[in-house]
Amino acid sequence: MKKCCNSPSRSGNFILKYLAGRNDRNAVIGDIEEEYNAKILSVGLLKAKIWYWHLVTISAFSFIIERFYWRFMMSGNYLKVAFRNLFKYKVFSIINIAGLASGMACCILIGLWILDEMSYDNFHENGDRIFRISEHHLYSDSDLISPITPAPLASYLSENFPDIVETARVFKLGSMLFNYENKRFYENSIILADKSFFQVFSYKYLRKDSENPLSSPNSIVINNSLAEKYFGDNEALGEILKVDGIELTVTGITEDIPLNTEIQFRAVISWSYLDKFSWYDSTEWGSSNNETYVMLDKNSDIFKVENSIRGVIEDHVQGSKSELSLQPIKDIHLYSLTRADTWGAILYVYIFAIIGILIMLIACINSINLTTIRAISRTREIGIRKVTGAYRKQIVSQFLGESLLLSFLSMILAIIISIAVLPVFNEITHKNYYPGNIGNAKVLTILFLVTLCTGLLSGSYPSAYLSALKPDKILRGVTSTGMKKPYLKRVLVIFQFGISIVLIISTLTVYNQVKFMLNKDIGWDKENLVCIRIRGDVRDSYEILKEELLKFKKIKGVTASLYDPAVFIGNTTGIYWDGKNTNENLSVGFNLVDSDFLKTINSDIISGRSFSSDFASDSTNYFIINESLAGYIGKNDVVGSKFTLWQNKGIIIGVVKDFHFQSMRSEIKPCVLLKNIDFLEYIIIRIDPYDNESALKLIRNKWSEILPDYPLDFHFVNESFKSIYQNEVDMSKILRYFTILAVFIACLGLFGLVSFIGERKKKEIAIRKVFGGSVSSIIRLISGEFIFLIVISSLISSPVAYILAAKWLEDFAYKVESGLTFFYLAGLFLLLIAGFTVSFQIVKSANSNPIDSISRE
């Protein structure tokens, strides 16, 4: 032998190393090597190798058996016992799993929604360098942050600030009439954009006819589904589409863009489209129509850039007070400024995250309560296990294991539930999730973590409590240690119902506020008003249409205005009256209207007169103001006094009673109406309240007779009025569902608790009955405790709910009073529900035959 020491095999060592216990690892490998070396001398290398591998194999197996087999046997026993318990106490198991599963399903859906909300505009390649410019207007009475900026801003920024490497303007047109051959439809989400649009944002072309399809005038880039809709299988590139009567060449086709972007478009029209409109002036700093996006250089300092552009608007517009700032594109959705009077999605993300956590907490508490209750009947099992040598650690892991099993079963059920309710959820949230979304890695990770936490949390108390029991006491029958007064359970029940009450009150508050806003007397009549968008050459036919329609009895009035009467979008500071403080920068709402506007929408003139077609001179020189503005002007009789709006110098001819023309979040603003038929955007028709159908038919017929080129596209004003409060309506709906769920889960828990108390007081009840106690006195005995618990939890949670409700309502200038009624209602409602839940069980215990309970002893 050349060497005394041959090392047999690395892989053999490796196997042994991992299978042998840590302490003996070296000794085992050493032993085998020693024997191996001896074997080489006696029987030769080859045989020694064979012998070696044989020994390693059998040793490996013996290690496996010795180390793991008994553990498996024991876990198998635990699993068996767990399932037996699951089936033995069916009601408990069903309540427990149902509670956990509905809580988890709610978490899945909320998680899905939150992840989706957070993913908006995350996909742009240069996303961290793209910003939207927002303008902060500082008025003397209020301020307003707006994403709409003047047209020349973009080119000014890119010329004067080297840090800004690219700019893109986006003008959202809304819906337009598309026409190709005989296909004619209104299409929404149409935007105008600079030719740099596709360089700044990462939307992908499928096909295009040149390097930059938006650079040629009169070009349009459409998405794939529009291309298929209008051109079918034929090539869309190079075809001519008529959009609101103007011919545009299709120069590019994009993929359908993802839903999670705030720059939704189905077609992009080149910026030069605007040149056709007389009102558009590309050098005008005084009016704002488009959003401006900028892309910064890779190395530039955002704060520096922001500081340097801050005063750009003030420099160009005399007397204006405003500041520019940069909003990261990813923040647009969550911290929205586009819809000036919404909070943005982030608030809802927080609200629903909290609700998800609370509901999961209620479900966990349930599980803790139920598991503990059920475990009490298992003290004997624990006693036996302990006597036969189980360590405390093992008991703990047995019970934790069981509750983990339960929570994983619930998880499976939760996935099924959430898939089942997905359609309803989609409807409420206006999203478009499909079951595959639940398979998303992030959702599953969250779900897995929630399940794990739930399992550990709900198993922790019972296992800690049960594993501490002394076997001798258990087996001698002294099991009631610490269970006589289930303080913890009471605290948990109070907590559960407290959360439920907060949720109920929040739901009632939101619901009432929404109802209040939708039904408030708004100073005009929003019902039975039909609103038709004026586009293309419709304007030319307006007078004829009006005249023709008014001949019908079912048409009560026809007028037109710049804005939908539900929302006057425009605000201006360009007003002046004699005696106005020139430093004052008052912002007022305005609307340009046709003569019968106020009459048609049914608002009241309190002094002076309304516009009338009898006075030809009404146009541009006469104004009607609202009470609020009259208050600012401050004279006793403002009718007849001089007033200036922009360049129009004239006099006030009437004062209209304050009416709501913007969201009820803010007070009714000062407002001025001006008769001007050149800028009308909507035709407004009041129809017969008793016969909407035939009135609509009349309009339809007349319309297609006078304007055959334009399909009728109308909406009801009360719909657009409702849409102002869409967020609140949605929230009210979602809250309602969540509250029902929370109360449901809490009641499940209560039901379990009552059955436990019924069980525990079985003998007491029996003895009372033997001594002549009536059924009703026994019902009082058991239910008294629950009434007490619910009253306590109402007392504790009401102030919290009150503060939350008041906080939420703070944002509304017009709001319901969150009076005490809600709290009584919420408490009463819970009492009723809880009473209903527990009554069966209580009546059952109260009616039970005493013999069944005491004869066993």
Add this chain to the structure above:
Amino acid sequence: MKDLTLTEEMFLLAVWKLRDNAYGVTIRRHVSEVTDRTYPYGTLYSALDKLVRRGFLTKTESDPTPERGGRSKNYYTITADGLSALKNALELKKAMWGDMNDVILDKGLK
């Protein structure tokens, strides 16, 4: 005190008999020779481990030696408890077998 199992008894006895030279290889060889069965190291070490934990054996590590690839040996020595356990096992057997002898056993069921 829990009684020794047969395997435990054999290994304990082997360690005692081997005195100063009781480590993995020698114990396994001895037991295998006497019983004419192969004991894999898994069985051996888990039995020894259990005996150490019960206080019947003590374990000391030797210096590493070259023929073991530079690894140390685990030397085992019996303790007083271990000895009395062996004694108990023997007593138990004697008591059980006391009123029996080979002749009766050979007759078997007859």
